[in-house]
Amino acid sequence: MSNEATxxxxxxxxxxxxxxxxxxxxxxxGLKTKALLERNGYEVEDHWLTSRDEVDAFKQEHDVRTTPQVFIEGRRIGGYTELRRHLGKRVKDSDETSYQPIIAIFATAFVMALAVSWAVFDTVFTGRMLEWFIAISMTLLGVQKLQDVEQFSTMFLNYDLLAQREVRYAYVYPFAETLAGVLMIAGSLIWLAAPVALFIGAIGAASVFKAVYIDKRELKCACVGGGSNVPLGFLSLTENIMMVAMGLWMPLRIWFG
Incomplete structure (x- = not known):
């Protein structure tokens, strides 16, 4: 073997x-841990635990509660999260707030609006594209809430002014937002979609503004569903203002267009 190879x-x-x-x-x-080790230049000696008895025996022998477990130079590092820390990688805290979910939804809605505009008009930048962007955003946000209406309603009741007076409104809201969004994508039944968007958007904007900018409360936003860590704030207010804008604009475009 050459010196270089050695x-x-x-x-x-x-x-x-x-x-x-x-x-x-x-x-x-286990798969993520193996891939992370290999990406960082480690040669992995991969030991499979193929039965519950083997797993239990391994945990008892090494006094650990979970697998996978990584050992480097004879020293136990731990599982996937501990390995990330060992390698200097970022580890997200379970309670850490993040705008990533709502940014992902808005970005996806924008790309979808461009695609629809291209399919209909053979060009991406049109007035209708902006309408589709907001309407698709409303629909995607509504779907997020509909995944678990009960959990959404619990978070929503922390700050929404109407829901705090009439709890059933917290259960109606996801359906109303989704319905208004779908109708605005189609450009149909605007006489129904516009008032719904205007109503829920105006109440939502007032609620967020009061909670964040007047009461100075630090709350999680229910805008992308009940299990998110999105902080209640500017983006939450933007969502509601967009609905108010659509509720005003769509009828005006139809009446004077």
Whole structure:
């Protein structure tokens, strides 16, 4: 073996990985851990735990509660999260607030609006594209809430002024937002869609403004469903203002267009 090859072999980092690979369960964190090690230049000695007895025996032997487990140079590092910390990678805290969900929805809605505009008009930048962007955003946000209406309503009741007076409104809201969005995408029944969007948007904007800018409360927004860590604030207010704008604009465009 050449000196260069010997040096390359000796400089290779080695890691031992113990993960569950069973007939009816392939641990996803085990796969992510293995991929992370390999991306960071480790040669992985991959040990499969193929039965519940093997898993239990491994946990008892090493006094750990979970798998996968990584060992580097004979020292136990831990599971996927601990490995990320060991490698200097960012680890997201479970309570960390993030705008990522709502940004992802708005970005997707914008691209979809461009696609619809291209399909209808053979060009992407049109007046209707902006309408479709807001309407698609409303629909996607409504779908997020409809995934778990009960959880959404619980978060919504923390700040919505009408829902706090009439709890059933918290259950109606996701359906109203989705319906208005779908009708505005189609450009149909605007006599129904526009008042609905204007009503829920105006109440929502007033509620968010009061909670955030007057009462100075630090709350999670229910805008992308009940399980999100999106902070109540500017983007939440933007969502409602967009609905108010559509509620005013769509009838005017039809009447004077």
């Amino acid at each position: 040096e390359r072999t000796s400089s290779t980092q080695h890691a031992q990985l113990y993960r569950m690979v069973m007939e009816k369960h392939l641990c996803p964190f």
